[in-house]
Amino acid sequence: MPSSVITIDGPAASGKSSVARILAQRLGYIYVNTGNMYRAMTWAVLQTGIDPNDAETVRATAEGIVIESPVSEGQTQVSVNGRLLTAEDLNSDPVNRGVSLVARVPEVRARLVADQRALAELGSLVMEGRDIGSVVFPESPLKFYIDASEEVRAARRSAQGHTDQVAERDRLDSTRKTSPLVIPEGAVVIDNSHLTLEGAVQAVLDRLPSSAPA
DSSP states (O other), X not given: OGGGEXXXXXXXXXXXXXXXXXXXXXXXXXXXXXXXHHHHHHHHHHHTTOOTTOHHHHHHHHTTOOEEOOEETTEEOOEETTEEOOHHHHTOHHHHHHHHHHHTOHHHHHHHHHHHHHGGGGSSEEEEESSIXXXXXXXXXXXXXXXXXXXXXXXXXXXXXXXXXXXXXXXXXXXXSSSOOOOOTTOEXXXXXXXXXXXXXXXXXXXXXXXXXX
């Protein structure tokens, strides 16, 4: 049911997660952070001691990893082989450094994209990531791309205590062969470099049609 899925894409540290989470709360939709699904897969791969640069081994290992997305308090969580992962698990520096490498493996993307599409059965969603409007739900009429300057995004990551390089993640995400990060066709682009969080959320709300499904 793509008409009840609001897609929000954008690069690392653009603010899309915060915007999407609050937007979902305001609308009464379920919030889905698809990046956490790739982070969960990355966390699981790292637990086995595999080098995320080894795409073939990542592919083979990922086949045996069970990723699930139970809903709690209006948003999806993520579990690996039955273990519910914490924010600390998902946002560790090793995961931050490896997630773009794991996410570029075509078989990993194909599997998680299918899982993301299946979540539409839950009801109306605000789903954010890097290929939601371009690949997962390209038919949705409610597509947004949240952007910010590289300098602003790097400063945000640093303020969060993370050491990953947004420029390198941008390069990997934008140049991968499968589902690269792009501005989806028909998406509304919002520059979040200097907006407050409330301002960015309102910018999305202002562009939603009054008939947007609730």
